[in-house]
Amino acid sequence: MNSTAGISFIADMHTHTLASTHAYSTITENAAWCSEHGIKYLGMTDHGIAMQDSPDTWHFENLRILPEYLKGVRVFKGIEADILSVSGELDIPRGMESVYYSILEWVNVSMHVQTFAPSSKRDHTKAYLNVLKNRFVDVISHSESPKFDYDYDAVTKACAEYGRLIEVNVCRIERGEIQTERYKRILECCEKHGTRIIVSSDAHFYTHIGAFDPAKKLLEEIEFPEELVINSSEERFLGYINERNERIGKNV
Numbered sequence: 001m002n003s004t005a006g007i008s009f010i011a012d013m014h015t016h017t018l019a020s021t022h023a024y025s026t027i028t029e030n031a032a033w034c035s036e037h038g039i040k041y042l043g044m045t046d047h048g049i050a051m052q053d054s055p056d057t058w059h060f061e062n063l064r065i066l067p068e069y070l071k072g073v074r075v076f077k078g079i080e081a082d083i084l085s086v087s088g089e090l091d092i093p094r095g096m097e098s099v100y101y102s103i104l105e106w107v108n109v110s111m112h113v114q115t116f117a118p119s120s121k122r123d124h125t126k127a128y129l130n131v132l133k134n135r136f137v138d139v140i141s142h143s144e145s146p147k148f149d150y151d152y153d154a155v156t157k158a159c160a161e162y163g164r165l166i167e168v169n170v171c172r173i174e175r176g177e178i179q180t181e182r183y184k185r186i187l188e189c190c191e192k193h194g195t196r197i198i199v200s201s202d203a204h205f206y207t208h209i210g211a212f213d214p215a216k217k218l219l220e221e222i223e224f225p226e227e228l229v230i231n232s233s234e235e236r237f238l239g240y241i242n243e244r245n246e247r248i249g250k251n252v
């Protein structure tokens with residue numbers, strides 16, 4: 001396998017717009033930045049409604065009016081949904097699932113202390129394993145948090161079996177050594193099980209989109225196999241999109 005030396009990226013699938021009130025750029029500004037910096041695929045993934053700073057359900061229902069391409073960049077209509085419970089329930093309102101899922105083209109799922117009270121390692125593991133049963137879920141986001149410890153081996157194995165992705169979140173790596181060390185352990189498990197990963201910025205301002213150097217450094221340091229990084233190659237990225245479309249029964 002090739003190592004990640006010299007790796008470059010073509011997609012950033014975890015970014016926020018000012019629809020999340022602690023983010024500060026418009027989707028047009030985000031897309032323009034991508035267009036100038038070689039990012040061809042952009043995930044617009046504002047917070048699900050359980051978070052205090054989230055947009056209303058109207059935001060998600062109305063995403064359909066956005067064009068597929070902005071400034072030549074393919075914009076995926078997405079969400080960073082909150083995992084609310086051990087059963088893997090997300091903050092997509094009951095009765096609105098079909099509306100959301102017919103519009104959403106990308107679903108990151110996260111545990112946040114604001115919407116999931118940290119519990120035991122066993123409960124966090126169960127929650128992740130349950131959320132993977134939802135066929136619309138694409139990525140487990142920023143799972144390195146020390147507050148939400150889980151069984152890395154079991155969850156990365158399940159991700160490989162279900163064909164889902166583990167995120168390496170640049171914002172979190174930048175928080176320091178503890179997060180970076182935890183990512184190393186998660187990535188070891190990903191390599192062991194052949195679990196694919198995606199590097200994402202979690203940008204809350206446009207200049208942070210695609211700024212993946214801390215993740216690149218980490219992947220190079222541990223010689224993580226590039227074949228498992230889906231957003232460092234257009235072929236791998238679009239291959240995943242095709243898989244996703246098949247999984248959710250979407251005709252393309």
Ligand SMILES: [Zn+2]
Binds near residue numbers: 112
């Ligand atoms: Zn988050």
Ligand SMILES: [Zn+2]
Binds near residue numbers: 014016202
């Ligand atoms: Zn985020």
